Amino acid sequence: MTGKHGPEDSGEAVADPRDYVQDGLILIGVSKSGHEPAAECIELALANRHGLITGATGTGKTVTLQVLAEGFSAAGVPVFASDIKGDLSGIAAKGTPAPKLVERAKEIGLTNYGNTSFPTAFWDIFGKDGHPVRAAVQEMGPLLLSRLMELTEPQEGVLNIAFRWAEDERAAGDAKMTILDLQDLRAVIDEMGKKASTLRSKYGHVAPATVGVIQRRLLVLEEQGADRFFGEPALDIMDFLKVDADGRGIVNVLAAEKLMNTPRLYATFLLWLLTELFEKLPEVGDLEKPKLVFLFDEAHLLFNDAPKAVLEQVERVSRLIRSKGVGVYYVTQSPSDVPDRVSAQLGNRIQHALRAFTPREQKAIRAAAETFRPNPSIDTERAIQELRVGEALVSLLRGKGEPSMVERTLIRPPMSRVGPLTAEERKKLIAADSDNVKKYAKGLDRESAHERLQDRSTMLGQLKHSAKKVFPGLFGSKG
Structure with a gap:
């Protein structure tokens, strides 16, 4: 000042x-x-x-x-x-x-x-x-992000599903399934594409082509420098x-x-x-x-x-x-x-x-x-x-x-x-x-959806994730 x-x-x-x-x-x-x-x-x-x-x-x-x-x-x-x-x-x-x-x-x-x-x-x-x-992607929400990425109504629907799925995962006990930056959002969208058949009954159809469009739009945002806006603190x-x-x-x-x-x-x-x-x-x-x-x-x-x-x-x-x-x-x-x-x-x-x-x-x-x-x-x-x-x-x-x-x-x-x-x-x-x-100069990169989904892709991570669903208190809040 x-x-x-x-x-x-x-x-x-x-x-x-x-x-x-x-x-x-x-x-x-x-x-x-x-x-x-x-x-x-x-x-x-x-x-x-x-x-x-x-x-x-x-x-x-x-x-x-x-x-x-x-x-x-x-x-x-x-x-x-x-x-x-x-x-x-x-x-x-x-x-x-x-x-x-x-x-x-x-x-x-x-x-x-x-x-x-x-x-x-x-x-x-x-x-x-x-x-x-900076702002967390989660805070901005799907409505503003859809406008930012110029998504059509069906594409916006898939983005809404991504936010809802991540929210449900957190409610189920995985507190680190937070979407903080574009890397997290990309990981969540990618995982949804892989699980489209199992998610359909609860969330609706997730077309692979739509997942591909959203991923490309995320790339465009990154090229425009928007990735610097999304994150912490x-x-x-x-x-x-x-x-x-x-x-x-x-x-x-x-x-x-x-x-x-x-x-x-x-x-x-x-x-x-x-x-x-x-x-x-x-x-x-x-x-x-x-x-x-x-x-x-x-x-x-x-x-x-x-x-x-x-x-x-x-x-x-x-x-x-x-x-x-x-x-x-x-x-x-x-x-x-x-x-x-x-x-x-x-x-x-x-x-x-x-x-x-x-x-x-x-x-x-x-x-x-x-x-x-x-x-x-x-x-x-x-x-x-x-x-x-x-x-x-x-x-x-x-x-x-x-x-x-x-x-x-x-x-x-x-x-x-x-x-x-x-x-x-x-x-x-x-x-x-x-x-x-002191408060804003240095960015933070704490464990969130991207790291969590990477961990789940390993054999040990899959076992832990399955066990946590059956025994929610087994691994504690850090599990």
Whole structure:
């Protein structure tokens, strides 16, 4: 995690980020559609009602993402954010008073604008640009794995049988028949293929051809590097819910530049994270501020080609996770990227510029304009096409949860660095995060399904397995 100043401290006065968090409000920017400038703020008590940040490439979405992360961190709310281009890593470093940023601060009337860094933890599924993120295959389950492997319905059925068979083996006394990594899953699928005739009466038909397809899909996952994600030690989701010594929320940044080369893995990972939070956090109702805020860039990848069951899961989690004290903010190019059932749950909205060169794009702009509460002073549809970089149409929840009228808003300049850390800066910050290094740096490879099935393939292993079924207590828990 960063220190108070972060890398490359210039010795200039450090801004107090709490200046932008007052009376339970986080300053996003300033609107000027009325006679007097007005602050546009997210109410912390309503921040768990989720949000949507949209706009064309190059219109300022990433900076808005950074401003949101800074505001929540300053308010003592931990943040998880995916970093698609690497630019968001700059939040860990003190910014510099660049002329454009100083000019923006002056334009919106920020007399106390300055620079600082924010406490940051870096994560990476591939374990290179952050602490390794791992999950047990067993925890992810057959539904998400089926989507990840692009399985058909019959193939997904066989994968379900594999998980059920391993679960039944554990229930029968073989506690080490756990599926932790892809090697375990491959071993279980292979064993099922061999035992297809004996398993048919209890689990249904397991076609050898289907077993072969699943094995090939597992190979593809391994070639894409997904094998590094599956294993132990598994991520403890509570490690995302931390604050630093000054009470600022830790900004957890997921390195997603390489991950975007495998968009299905990225989308599956994000949905797994949401599901983990939903299942493991207790119900807390409405709080003064969220326990955690998720900022998901390139959110459309969650929904692209997603089967109905996955979409239903996203909708269910989006609808109910707010009662766990978690706010989810989806970041994508167009509001139409998000299904209506999910979009209906997103109360806080920030719309950057969209361009319309085709009838389809014009229709999308019209649809985007209709999602806002109208403002008599603004032609919303026209404004969406006229917004400059760093300007957005903003409608945020107020009072008892009603959306404010849409306002044309200048987003405040970030206090941290606009742009990425250097590789050396990132490396130093990762190494300094000693708690996470100690917990996650080294992988574990304990005995699980792969080793257990290998043992059963020997004559002695077969005898022990048969005896254990007849005399369950004979070999003890390690037998």
